[in-house]
Amino acid sequence: MTASPPAPRPAGAPLGPTLATQLRHTARCVRAVEQGQSLSEVMPQVAAELRPGVQALTFHVLRHLGTARALVDQLVQRKPDAAVQALLCSALSLMLEDAEAGSASGLHYAAHTVVNQAVDAARQDRSTARQAAFVNACLRRFLRERPALMAEALRHPVARWNHPTWWIERLQRDHPERWQAILAANNQPGPMTLRVNRRQIGRAAYQQALLAIGVASNPVGDDGLELDTPQPVERLPGFSQGHCSVQDAAAQMAASLLLEDRHWTAADRVLDACAAPGGKTAHLLERAEVSLLALDMDARRCERVDDNLKRLGLRAEVRCADASRPATWWDGQAFDAILLDAPCTASGIVRRHPDVRWLRRASDVDQLVKVQRGLLEALWPLLKPGGRLLYATCSVFRAEGADQVQAFLERHTNAVHRPSPGHLLPGSAAPAGEFNDNPLGGHDGFFYTRIDKVAP
Template identity: 40%
Template sequence: MTSFDRKPRRAPMPPPPPLAVDSLAFAIDQSAGLIEGVIEGKALTEMMTLARLTDLPRPVRGAILDLTYSTLREYGKGDAVLERLLSKPLPTRLHTILLVAIHRLAARPDTAHTVVDQAVTAIGSIAPGLRPVANGVLRNFLRQQATFGQTLAGHAASRYQHPDWWIQKLQKCLPDQWIAVLAAGNQHPPMSLRANLRQGTLDDASDRLHSAGIAHRVLDNGALLLDTPVPVDQIPDFFEGRYSVQDAGAQWAAQWLAPRPGDRVLDACAAPGGKSAHLLETADINLTALELDPVRARRIDDTLSRLGLKAEVLIGDSRDPDQWWDGQPFDRILADVPCSASGVARRHPDIKWLRRATDIAGFAAQQADILHALWRTLAPGGTMLYVTCSVFDEENSDQIARFCASHPDAKRVTIQGRMEHKLLPDAEHDGFYYALLEKAR
């Protein structure tokens, strides 16, 4: 074969230009990368750190997080829809780009042309040859969208946007409220502030917010529930320690533990320090804040520093007091234990897809170990407030029942006339469980 018989070589195609940081394509791609990590088993907070989102301009970061959180909240439905649109599986990153795009199309149908164009552009930046496939999938979604509701209605995970095991567990422990709890788990969470009463009265704190144009109402426990979430730099004197962001349900902890001036108080599993700070704002106490993770422990220091408060911050395992306890009993203990976080899934929408049914027994065993270990550090006549942000009985009512059965010196104490408080997630607060125990003298 002579050189004249050879077919001319094609010049290599230049790589696609990088996505503009301020484009919707960039936000879709970055959001898809975060969701890809969750699908692979990584926590969303870990993926956000790796992605260095804090290096991006605030509007860009906000757009990425809005797409990510909203898509994950609806993952059960979106993934089921996408499965029906694809004839064969795609690489995970391309799959998640389409997943984010489908969510955006459903939420903003008025911007369909832009969303399709920008999603195709995002896929083209990774796999140019699949641009026609992406365009076809998204166009098919727009044509068939009206039929998907009926098609998926019989599938619990897509209808309620939670895993099947989660739904079944709630049906068992909350037979009258499970639908409302699932619905709350798919909503945007409320934003509440806690006023630092060492810097003024609650009325004064409320007036300052009104003067700043921040609409809100004061709840029964003093929490300031905002009508609409706002960035903290819009909150007057936030960085001077006048307010803290804390869910209204979490603000019951300090009130129900009710420390007295001079009490020796332990906040176990204390990071990031919100409840520790609230306890210190409530009374002049000697507080020890315990945290296992050194990195998270630094967040306690940061929280207390902003508020002008002081406590002894220790790094140690609450299951092994011999590591950190000086032998002096505590008058009050806040046992805000690790849990499934099933009551705060709307704030951490990756949780419901990362958790497995078998995880709950593991959390319950860990909680039992913590309760047993901390109990010996409590003074006779002292009280322990047990707290979780879970809605599952194994971590809550069943846990306390087992503990009391195995500790004859533990007496349950009523809180506002009730033996326990199950705060289910709603428009005002996240999901929490509270039970108060007193140690016999």
């Protein structure tokens, strides 16, 4: 069956950005990450009309950066300057023979097209213009010698798995039977999952509203819908009216785990200790009428919490404060429940933040473990006897999850661990159990455990 030709472009309609233009900006983003900047800081600097395409390309490059770097090392005699290196890595990432990754990212370009557009991109940028011929020679050599170059590159673990060596080795220790599945899952884009605001609309009704605009979805968890195809939030029915939020299914588990097996009222005091951007805060309020205090150290992030609550029609006290220093914000009244979604390496959400793996250092783990321990110690005295604390991190590293909680339980005789999911791993399968690895499939990696406070 012959495919229909594309519809003609209306007269006067603007042309979209060329691949060369997008590659030029992608290379700048990749270079910024290699210099230690987060994409959340870099991407807003890209022009709005270029941002969707540049973000898609940048994510793809960062998911293949280990392979691309190994190829560049073979293609050059002397390491090129950072701008040329970033452009070569960006182009090579689009030329890899990785049908699965290409299909998952939706990026399909003929290899010779990538070469030509990369050379154009080099010419367009002052920092690479003099190296355009060099870029052309490197990429054309890759086309000629692809099998041998790829075979040599993939001998190295960083190139094969596209994660730093220390990260790979830590996963091998923490999850010896599943480390490969975790790394493979990290290199695939995560699905778009919504949390339906049950105060506004039922999940089944919202699923029908999505179908009415041609968007299929599947229920996940108590309030979630995983979309078959990601959508801009502006297209989601009732988004501005607070009918739904974008939140991964693993993150949606927090509310159920903290609130389960008891009735909650407005007299119950709940603390969300590290609340921004407010997804879990909002879900708690969608699920229960409680008096909730949401803290975050960053004033701008507190504004995001306020904005999210306002859109969803919810109320909480939002305060800019350091949860680890209760003397600066606590009124002396104990809490019935505390959610501590602690700062961590974010090693479980690499699918959605592919820059994290290249920004983190091995030493960050130990530093963050100290921060987490400090928060646990500071907040535990604020919990009523009979109250509960849900400790959560978006990490798959045991030091930030199972090991952290085990050490806490050993220090506190009035702390009792309740049956909890433990480590949730993306793209793996494992039995449930205390501190064991549970399957996640389409979800992000997370750690959850609930600790109850008993009377002395």
